[in-house]
Amino acid sequence: MARREERNLLVGIDIGTSKCVAVVGQLMPEGHIEIVGYGEHASRGMNRGDVVNIELTTQAIKRAVENAEHMANCRAQSVYVGISGTHIRSLNSTGVAPVRAGSVSDRDVDSVMDAARAIAIPADQKILHVIPQEFVVDGREGIHDPIGMHGVRLEAKVHIVTGSISAAQNIYKCVESCGLKVDKLILQHLASSYATLLPDERDLGACMIDIGGGTSDIAIFKGGTIRHTAVLPIAGNQVTNDISVAFRTPAPYAEELKVHYGVALPQFAAAHEEIEVKGVGDAPSRRLSRLTLAEVIKPRYEELFHFIRKELHRSDWYELVAGGVVLTGGSSQMPGVVELAEQVFDLPVRLGLPHDVQGLKDVVRNPACATAVGLLMYGRQNQPQTPTLPTQGVGQWLHRVNEWIKGSF
Structure with missing residues (x-):
């Protein structure tokens, strides 16, 4: 099995509320990243960015990393990990x-x-x-x-x-329990911006929104750099809960309905199209219109986008994001979400996919993997520079001493 150091591999882990994603990328001689491994596992130990069950979170990380290692034919030793939550x-x-x-x-x-x-x-x-x-x-x-x-x-x-110190320590504990070293704990929406935003958008002004399972993360860029960040506790899981309550169906099946049949705008659903809805316990299944499902989903996404618009106005950035809005994350893929966002924001909106990476198409063309891919890109940009000559460290030290002498006298 090839060692990680020989292939110059980077590993990113996105520990979400609904799933844990691990991505292995190989840093090529030309400078770009090629995705060579991908793994995911259902996450049951996280809630809105916070670890609520150490054992379940550790298990999700371990399974996701093992799947990615198997695909990449490598052994991960250290990883870049994302962090988010309402404590940010x-x-x-x-x-x-x-x-x-x-x-x-x-x-x-x-x-x-x-x-x-x-x-x-x-x-x-x-x-x-x-x-x-x-x-x-x-x-x-x-x-x-x-x-x-x-x-x-x-x-x-x-x-x-x-x-939060305790939130960070819990993530460290879960990752280290899997025998891995944390290279760096990175803000998830900062990582997502590395993967999805284009240089023109960073310069002109853009708002990136990463809609996950537990939180929606906001990052505003202007003049080529980040200007404002925020985390809202409204995301895809609230949509699932609305479906579960409205249709009186178990949450796992409500998630399936959302993923396979959900649309954010009623005009995207045919009125005559019906879907089977499983009942709770021994209750029989029912058939309901797909249009009804859309009418349950739309208000929650509208509420989310109105909250984000209020945040943009509160922070005085709404008038300055001329580049528009970029949506990414697993809950942004639903048909009609981009169109609904354009109606609420009165700004151009696009779906943000990872760019400037090659390899597995299921990863590089998937907004749900934007954070994990962004962690690799952050790691590439911030890799420690190893000196090529043994004397370089001494030379740099002497240069700093010389600078100090000049500044003092």
Whole structure:
């Protein structure tokens, strides 16, 4: 069995409310990712991004990873894992630091980023990401890479994402119980944006909405970087519950009805088309119109999109997302969802599929796999750079000492 290091493999795990997805990607010499392994397993130990049963969550991760390993013919050792949930908080912050040697160095950037992240957060929260939005050198704004620029004052504008310490520790515990090391815990909607958003949309302004089973994750981009994030506790499971209650049918069968026959707009369903609905317990099955199913589904999606529109107005970003809305996630695939979203948002809406990846078509053309694929893309971009020469580390250390001496005297 080929070892992971020899093939330069990345592994991403998306632990959702309804299912756990594991994806193995091979980093090719040309720089792109080829999906070589995929596995999934029903998830029963998660609820809206939080672990509610350690044993069931561990089992789901283990089964999904084993399936992906078998397909990729490899053995996973470390993984990138997504995190979401209503405990996620985000804010924008600014840091200021002096430029020590006349021109901006790596050390100055590190200092200003440390200053930007020095904020007061609740004791039960930890910082997950500090994402630079732009740098300002002596009042000159809109700088994305300040290294080497001359100036005396460096300012950084960043987006900070925090999450519950206990929620993160529970995810670590579940993954490590499977004999795996967590490379990085990554915000799920940040990962999804890597896989689905195009560079033009990031620059012009776009709102990405990842509709999963337990939560709907929102990420707003403008000027090439992330500006706002939010998590709403309304998603696909609420639709399933509505069907279960309205049709008086068990939840697993309601999920089947949603997946196989569900549409978000009544005009997508023929009035004469009937579906069989299983009863609860010993109750006999009934036949109901597919149009009735659509009339149950539509109000819940409308409610979700109205909540998201309110969030865009509340954060003052609605007028600035000229690039429109990108829907992704498993619950965005239903026929009519994109059209309904266009009606509610009054903005162009498209379905976001993973891009810039090759390999298994069931993965690269599936919005339900956007987060898992995005985890691989995040991992590719943030892989630690290993030095090619033994002396490089010493040289870099001497350079930092030299920078310190220049800044001090």
